[in-house]
């Protein structure tokens with residue numbers, strides 16, 4: 030059977046699952062974790078008993094930030110090996126779903142208060158389909174917190190992927206914000222993560238500044 034584009038992505042994450050937390054910009058020590066919490070986690074959840082879906086959860090590093098709220102967190106991840114790592118790290122604390130966020134049938138409508146995703150949009154094969162799914166999976170008034178970075182072509186090991194993934198090396202925060210608006214979200218924030226970026230460049234980890242977009246499902 031021919032390997033699909035998503036199979037290629039999943040196999041590459043299967044291969045790197047054991048080392049992923051050691052990669053630049055993936056795992057985080059206590060100092061970095063505090064900066065991410067300060068810049069990304071709103072001080073209070075949008076709803077009490079907040080249900081959070083972390084799309085492309087990887088080994089669960091980003092998912093764990095949302096546990097601070099006492100939120101019910103679901104980790105969605107298409108690479109079996111990455112999901113195994115997330116299970117090792119967060120067993121008993123979150124739920125785990127193996128799947129691709131392009132699949133509309135993964136979750137029922139209106140199940141989540143918040144959808145979060147860090148450094149995954151660059152892998153979306155069809156961003157409009159993904160944002161349409163997120164609209165449906167969110168409760169009315171639900172929000173998203175999406176983090177991505179300005180990635181460079183040279184940073185990807187596979188040119189073939191770059192030319193098939195429409196958000197793989199954006200050089201502006203505008204594109205994802207624009208696509209979210211066109212998909213029925215109201216943008217609440219679209220800003221650089223100044224403290225995280227200063228930390229990452231200070232420790233020589235990344236030349237790709239990270240930004241966050243917070244958006245609300247329009248009724």
Ligand SMILES: C[S@@+](CC[C@H](N)C(=O)[O-])C[C@H]1O[C@@H](n2cnc3c(N)ncnc32)[C@H](O)[C@@H]1O
Nearest residue numbers: 042085086087090091108129130147148149152
């Ligand atoms: C750069 S890693 C980020 C992992 C995690 N979000 C973090 O911040 O540590 C990208 C993740 O996106 C996942 N991913 C790729 N394509 C995806 C898709 N179509 N649906 C959901 N997740 C996907 C990959 O398997 C990988 O775990």
